[in-house]
Amino acid sequence: MNRSNLLYNVIAIVILALVLFMFWNFAASTSYVEGKITSGGVVIDTLSTIYGYLYGMIPICCVLILFSLAVAFYLEEWLSHRSWQYRIIERIIAIFACIPSLVYGLFCAYFIVVKSQQISYLTLTIAVFFIVVPVTIRTTQQVIQKVDLSVREAAYALGAKRMRVIADHVIPNTFPMILTGIFTTISRVLAIAALFIVICGWKITESNSKHSFDIPNNAIVLLSSALLFSVISCLFEKKKSL
Amino acid sequence: MENKIEIANLKVSYGDTQALNGISLNVHPNEILGIIGPAQSGKTTLLKVINRTLEFNQGISVEGTVKLDGVDINSIGDVYGLRRRIGMVLPLPVGLPLTIYDNVAFAPRTAGIRNKAEIDEIVERCLQQAALWDEVKDRLDSLGTKLSGGQQQRLTIARALSHQPEVLCLDEFSIAVDPITTMRIEDVLKTLKNEMTILLVTNLVQQAKRLANRTAFMLNGDLIEIDETDVIFSDNPSNRSTYDYVNGNFG
Numbered sequence A: 001m002n003r004s005n006l007l008y009n010v011i012a013i014v015i016l017a018l019v020l021f022m023f024w025n026f027a028a029s030t031s032y033v034e035g036k037i038t039s040g041g042v043v044i045d046t047l048s049t050i051y052g053y054l055y056g057m058i059p060i061c062c063v064l065i066l067f068s069l070a071v072a073f074y075l076e077e078w079l080s081h082r083s084w085q086y087r088i089i090e091r092i093i094a095i096f097a098c099i100p101s102l103v104y105g106l107f108c109a110y111f112i113v114v115k116s117q118q119i120s121y122l123t124l125t126i127a128v129f130f131i132v133v134p135v136t137i138r139t140t141q142q143v144i145q146k147v148d149l150s151v152r153e154a155a156y157a158l159g160a161k162r163m164r165v166i167a168d169h170v171i172p173n174t175f176p177m178i179l180t181g182i183f184t185t186i187s188r189v190l191a192i193a194a195l196f197i198v199i200c201g202w203k204i205t206e207s208n209s210k211h212s213f214d215i216p217n218n219a220i221v222l223l224s225s226a227l228l229f230s231v232i233s234c235l236f237e238k239k240k241s242l
Numbered sequence B: 001m002e003n004k005i006e007i008a009n010l011k012v013s014y015g016d017t018q019a020l021n022g023i024s025l026n027v028h029p030n031e032i033l034g035i036i037g038p039a040q041s042g043k044t045t046l047l048k049v050i051n052r053t054l055e056f057n058q059g060i061s062v063e064g065t066v067k068l069d070g071v072d073i074n075s076i077g078d079v080y081g082l083r084r085r086i087g088m089v090l091p092l093p094v095g096l097p098l099t100i101y102d103n104v105a106f107a108p109r110t111a112g113i114r115n116k117a118e119i120d121e122i123v124e125r126c127l128q129q130a131a132l133w134d135e136v137k138d139r140l141d142s143l144g145t146k147l148s149g150g151q152q153q154r155l156t157i158a159r160a161l162s163h164q165p166e167v168l169c170l171d172e173f174s175i176a177v178d179p180i181t182t183m184r185i186e187d188v189l190k191t192l193k194n195e196m197t198i199l200l201v202t203n204l205v206q207q208a209k210r211l212a213n214r215t216a217f218m219l220n221g222d223l224i225e226i227d228e229t230d231v232i233f234s235d236n237p238s239n240r241s242t243y244d245y246v247n248g249n250f251g
């Protein structure tokens, strides 16, 4: 690793540390103890309200995935790899992508169940943003970087425009691998959603003074679908290597 | 005489590897300039600077100027237009994942030609010039990547000619082509130089001797010598290592 790379890594780590610091500061000031979850001021007493929110997150997830793909293509195809903008963005994304989705999921659950005791689309979106965007950008970037340089050069040498090369060459060659990445991401989100339902279910049972708590069936359904999506993502991977 | 290409003090490095250490040379219009030199001397790099495809390498740095018809290529806003003025044949044939026909039609279409008859005409002419027409005329719709190695190489030559370039850069074009076909292509090159300027990078010094008007000898990123081909291949070129390389007792 050369000196400037080190610098960019340090800057990225400092940014991450700042985010964590802000979070701890804020978490330390907790003054909870009522033990319930509300939605727009109304106490949630069944999980179905939570499911409503999760369904509402589906379109948001799709938008975030598309956004990540766009960012990855922008970084790889438009931005010069030597520019400081590229290097700093690339490092920050790399670091956020290394953090397991479980961490983001637990932070989010902590915030909703313990700290604010209120579920909102904003909180969920922030969590899903961190779970989906960095990983998707990173895997897509890596897939694009693996595209054979010689074919790209040959197309450009014939005077092809950038959009043409991307549409005719980069996308067809990366599509299966990008799909793999997307399916893995979906699987991750589903697994976190299952965890989230379990935590909320437990909280709701407790605040209603019902003392027996069962893992909600839907959590199991979500986990199974997560598994399914992981398996599907492997199928694409195989197809690519043929 | 106006120079077609003027290269002044060109330095290129790939990260830590210095590939060209300050090269200056001029290319005359309608000449075949042979470029010879051992492996790693920077011949391919020199060609890729001219059509600005070197830029896709990460960590590349280019200093110095390259002028095409007196205009600095870095100041040309339309880099796609610049690339269309230059035909490039790379040593390893790179088949675009398209049919034979579409491979050759790619550049004309990119340049905005829509008329089918006109494209048909270009495809046939270029495949003829690349000595490939007779072998593929009945299967223009099959994939270019399914041709044999030598045929793919000729396909890239046809492709490079398809946009009627002003400058044709050939990088070891005959590496996978049999000797008889090579001769046919060489004959085509001799006539093509009436229409365009040709830069011919070759590992076969005899090919430079047969075709080139002038020849440049490169070694480890330096231009050792550039002169009339007769002088380079004579018994007394101005540099001793040129003589050694040309006569095969190098090193």
Ligand SMILES: Nc1ncnc2c1ncn2[C@@H]1O[C@H](COP(=O)(O)OP(=O)(O)OP(=O)(O)O)[C@@H](O)[C@H]1O
Pocket (backbone or CB within 6 Å): B014, B017, B018, B019, B037, B038, B039, B040, B041, B042, B043, B044, B045, B046, B057
């Ligand atoms: N993509 C690359 N990345 C890093 N270094 C490179 C790259 N391409 C070429 N080089 C280096 O640049 C120098 C010149 O290479 P170049 O390909 O221009 O030589 P050449 O004269 O064409 O050689 P050959 O006759 O083997 O084709 C070499 O030292 C090579 O290692």
Ligand SMILES: [Mg+2]
Pocket (backbone or CB within 6 Å): B043, B044, B045, B091, B171
């Ligand atoms: Mg070479």
